[in-house]
Amino acid sequence: MVNKSNYEYLLSDLTTLKGVGIKTTNLLKKKKINNLFDLLWKLPKSYTDRSLSSKIKDLKIGENQTITIVPQKYSFPRIRNLPNKVSCSDETGDIDCIFFNSYEGYVRKILPLNQEITVSGKIGFFKNKYQLTNPKYISEDASLIKQKHNTYSLTEGISEKIYNKIINQIIDKLPLLKEWHSNNVLNKFGNINWNEAIIELHKSENVGNYKDNFYQRLAFDEIFSTFLVNSEIRKKIRKIKKKAKIFSSEKQKSIIKKLAFSLTNDQKKTLDEINNDLISTNKMFRLLQGDVGSGKTIVSLIAAYNTVNSGFQVALMAPTEILARQHFNFAKNLFSKNINIELISGKSDNKTKKNILDKLSNNKIDIIFGTHAIFQKKVNFNNLGLIIIDEQHKFGVNQRKRLSDKGGDNCDVLLMTATPIPRTLTMTMYGDMDLSIISEKPKSRKPIKTYSKLENKIDDVIKFIKKEMKLGNQIFWVCPLIEESKKLDHSSAVKKFEYLNKLFPGQVSLLHGKTDTTDKENILNNFLKNEFKILVSTTIIEVGIDFPNANVIIIENANKFGLSQLHQLRGRVGRGDKESTCILMFKSNLSENARKRINILKESNDGFYISEEDMKIRGFGDILGFKQSGIKNFKLADPIHNNDLFLLAEKEMRRIELANEDISKFKPLIKLYDRADIINDIA
Numbered sequence: 001m002v003n004k005s006n007y008e009y010l011l012s013d014l015t016t017l018k019g020v021g022i023k024t025t026n027l028l029k030k031k032k033i034n035n036l037f038d039l040l041w042k043l044p045k046s047y048t049d050r051s052l053s054s055k056i057k058d059l060k061i062g063e064n065q066t067i068t069i070v071p072q073k074y075s076f077p078r079i080r081n082l083p084n085k086v087s088c089s090d091e092t093g094d095i096d097c098i099f100f101n102s103y104e105g106y107v108r109k110i111l112p113l114n115q116e117i118t119v120s121g122k123i124g125f126f127k128n129k130y131q132l133t134n135p136k137y138i139s140e141d142a143s144l145i146k147q148k149h150n151t152y153s154l155t156e157g158i159s160e161k162i163y164n165k166i167i168n169q170i171i172d173k174l175p176l177l178k179e180w181h182s183n184n185v186l187n188k189f190g191n192i193n194w195n196e197a198i199i200e201l202h203k204s205e206n207v208g209n210y211k212d213n214f215y216q217r218l219a220f221d222e223i224f225s226t227f228l229v230n231s232e233i234r235k236k237i238r239k240i241k242k243k244a245k246i247f248s249s250e251k252q253k254s255i256i257k258k259l260a261f262s263l264t265n266d267q268k269k270t271l272d273e274i275n276n277d278l279i280s281t282n283k284m285f286r287l288l289q290g291d292v293g294s295g296k297t298i299v300s301l302i303a304a305y306n307t308v309n310s311g312f313q314v315a316l317m318a319p320t321e322i323l324a325r326q327h328f329n330f331a332k333n334l335f336s337k338n339i340n341i342e343l344i345s346g347k348s349d350n351k352t353k354k355n356i357l358d359k360l361s362n363n364k365i366d367i368i369f370g371t372h373a374i375f376q377k378k379v380n381f382n383n384l385g386l387i388i389i390d391e392q393h394k395f396g397v398n399q400r401k402r403l404s405d406k407g408g409d410n411c412d413v414l415l416m417t418a419t420p421i422p423r424t425l426t427m428t429m430y431g432d433m434d435l436s437i438i439s440e441k442p443k444s445r446k447p448i449k450t451y452s453k454l455e456n457k458i459d460d461v462i463k464f465i466k467k468e469m470k471l472g473n474q475i476f477w478v479c480p481l482i483e484e485s486k487k488l489d490h491s492s493a494v495k496k497f498e499y500l501n502k503l504f505p506g507q508v509s510l511l512h513g514k515t516d517t518t519d520k521e522n523i524l525n526n527f528l529k530n531e532f533k534i535l536v537s538t539t540i541i542e543v544g545i546d547f548p549n550a551n552v553i554i555i556e557n558a559n560k561f562g563l564s565q566l567h568q569l570r571g572r573v574g575r576g577d578k579e580s581t582c583i584l585m586f587k588s589n590l591s592e593n594a595r596k597r598i599n600i601l602k603e604s605n606d607g608f609y610i611s612e613e614d615m616k617i618r619g620f621g622d623i624l625g626f627k628q629s630g631i632k633n634f635k636l637a638d639p640i641h642n643n644d645l646f647l648l649a650e651k652e653m654r655r656i657e658l659a660n661e662d663i664s665k666f667k668p669l670i671k672l673y674d675r676a677d678i679i680n681d682i683a
């Protein structure tokens with residue numbers, strides 16, 4: 001017997017339910033429904049109202065209706081494919097109930113002759129007579145039929161009736177959970193408790209009542225459990241004691257002096273935040289967030305420099321080798337010769353690699369640059385004090401935690417990302433980290449002029465790039481991504497390359513999904529060295545790489561991309577001091593809505609603003625990179641519409657943190673919603 005006051009009952013296997021066997025369980029598992037709790041989020045989409053009954057003469061064809069009738073006569077044709085038929089009537093007329101693929105015994109059982117029975121279904125009309133085909137709702141007890149029946153988006157093999165049945169079973173037996181929220185929070189939701197809220201959630205007439213207390217409370221539970229788990233991870237990491245780093249601000253100044261520019265206020269502010277973490281005795285676990293081109297690299301390199309000056313090693317990891325190399329070169333130029341800097345490259349021969357590994361373990365390298373290869377097992381650091389990870393928005397909470405553990409207690413962790421997302425999502429995705437934000441861009445940066453052009457006006461575009469090339473500038477030409485086919489992708493890029501190469505012989509190169517890694521690095525390096533003028537590519541141009549001499553980007557079939565994605569693409573240019581241009585090309589005239597969207601992009605260069613507007617239009621699921629980002633899929637909560645709930649959750653979490661409140665009362669919440677192990681350490 002299950003203890004009903006226990007939340008664990010909700011985590012039990014689906015087979016606990018009556019009428020659920022292996023077959024249904026397997027079908028549900030395919031839909032990621034593994035236990036009773038998961039089933040609670042299978043919500044009615046709408047309902048069919050079968051509560052009102054009608055007389056046969058008043059039936060409306062094509063509608064779902066309920067009638068009470070008396071079966072009069074069977075017809076069981078012995079010819080294959082002909083349906084079984086039961087002629088029925090009430091005092092006002094006749095109707096046929098038709099059964100395809102049915103057994104005689106079954107039909108006799110559910111519609112016995114001369115007995116009143118209630119049936120419900122969609123009314124048809126055939127050869128001058130009403131008919132009901134394969135009616136599913138049939139009962140002698142009219143009250144069982146005359147209800148509102150929930151409709152669900154169906155899983156193959158599981159009918160609406162089964163869903164109704166099994167979900168009702170769970171709701172009938174909901175355990176009585178002790179309230180986990182404070183009175184203050186609960187008050188905001190009309191003091192509705194979790195059980196009541198679940199019951200309301202499943203009432204068909206409540207479908208779509210997102211503003212009601214029951215819905216808001218349950219959405220809040222979801223958000224809050226995520227924040228709570230994040231907060232616990234953050235607290236745990238912060239508690240780790242480390243050796244404080246000690247460095248001189250004079251040395252830092254000497255580096256800043258060498259720069260060709262002065263740091264923006266936000267760069268200074270975020271650098272201070274990072275430095276404060278470095279000199280503290282608590283381990284840093286920090287995210288540096290800033291739009292493309294906001295100048296995150298230099299901030300992280302100065303932090304690296306400070307770390308080296310306090311006697312530690314630093315590892316900087318980038319998603320691609322070419323980006324790692326660019327950071328490496330920048331550091332080489334900036335730092336004095338007595339700082340040892342190396343790059344682990346996939347291209348180096350084994351001897352060179354072994355040499356680097358030896359030097360790393362003997363503390364003869366101060367800063368190492370590379371891709372994820374840096375964190376392979378065979379790489380041993382002597383005295384690692386800081387890990388910097390660039391452009392790794394695809395890392396989820398668990399990966400980050402593992403990385404932080406791998407560096408050891410003395411190792412601080414700094415992540416950098418340019419994925420501009422609204423604050424509510426930052427809290428959700430990166431709530432386990434402390435946050436530093438660069439919102440202003442360098443003043444010298446000129447906004448990227450953004451235009452739209454119809455594809456048949458390509459001659460104008462060619463004229464424009466000719467002029468730019470004469471000035472010595474370089475051009476990105478992004479070809480449409482054709483999702484259905486990598487082959488087509490490839491051929492459209494090849495065609496464009498051939499077309500442009502005819503116009504500008506020897507000045508064009510091509511990069512696409514099939515280009516192998518070495519060729520790709522070579523092409524990008526040659527583009528960096530200005531050895532050719534136009535780079536035709538599909539969207540695979542790497543993020544983060546600086547091409548200061550490229551100031552024009554043409555994006556074909558621009559309506560294939562989301563605004564945030566277009567903004568990121570456009571961020572590949574405009575990093576130098578030149579005027580830069582982005583031309584969005586379209587196959588046909590824009591619709592009113594599309595024009596509105598594109599105007600957001602033309603009028604703003606602020607990635608945060610653009611992503612927020614984009615979300616309002618498209619919902620958050622579709623935005624750049626979120627699908628792979630490991631962001632939790634909320635079942636009810638919506639980062640756009642429930643902004644107030646996210647803010648409330650943040651406030652409540654901070655209150656609990658400040659008061660150092662015991663969080664063991666949240667155990668059921670965390671166990672049910674996040675399945676997080678973190679709670680085992682606390683409660």
Ligand code: ADP
Nearest residue numbers: 261262263264292293294295296297298442575
């Ligand atoms: P991101 O934040 O996208 O990683 P980067 O760090 O690559 O941006 O910086 C983009 C370019 O801006 C680089 O060429 C960098 O040297 C330059 N830069 C960085 N900070 C400033 C600044 N304060 N003023 C002018 N240019 C800067």
Ligand code: MG
Nearest residue numbers: 296297390544
């Ligand atoms: Mg960068």
